[in-house]
Amino acid sequence: xxxxxxxxxxxxxxxxxxxxxxxxxxxxxxxxxxxxxxxxxxxxxxxxxxxxxxxxxxxxxxxxxxxxxxxxxxxxxxxxxxxxxxxxxxxxxxxxxxxxxxxxxxxxxxxxxxxxxxxxxxxxxxxxxxxxxxxxxxxxxxxxxxxxxxxxxxxxxx
Numbered sequence: 082x083x084x085x086x087x088x089x090x091x092x093x094x095x096x097x098x099x100x101x102x103x104x105x106x107x108x109x110x111x112x113x114x115x116x117x118x119x120x121x122x123x124x125x126x127x128x129x130x131x132x133x134x135x136x137x138x139x140x141x142x143x144x145x146x147x148x149x150x151x152x153x154x155x156x157x158x159x160x161x162x163x164x165x166x167x168x169x170x171x172x173x174x175x176x177x178x179x180x181x182x183x184x185x186x187x188x189x190x191x192x193x194x195x196x197x198x199x200x201x202x203x204x205x206x207x208x209x210x211x212x213x214x215x216x217x218x219x220x221x222x223x224x225x226x227x228x229x230x231x232x233x234x235x236x237x238x239x
Contacts, residue, residue: 085119086178087112088171089148090189091128097190097214098232105238106188111212112146114236115186122182124148125174127167172197179207187226188212192219199225212236 130152179201190213198209211226223229
């Protein structure tokens, strides 16, 4: 049986599906699709924590599905900008789990992860699958993934 690890860049998936489709990502269908016929090694959802009641409910839904939810505080700067980036944390976890996994599934369109996918393929011979909104996913990430799955159809909550 194939061993799989799952990593979701929650902010990226939320904003890209909202921008492109005006709706939310269907985490239940995603989970069913990526775990079917596979043994789960680890599943992580990376989000920012604003302490908002709806966000807490959403995080609890992710936990009930089977994700370990990792939170980072949402930081509002004095100049009006904000920060809540998980790229380094996601990269560290993928490097840790790639050796234990036959396949790493990444839900994100962020092109910063292309070098990471290349590295785990060359170092561990780990296959990679990327889920992202096609028009908002970096071409370099699509090219580096063994399999790119555009978010559409049953992966959207309408």
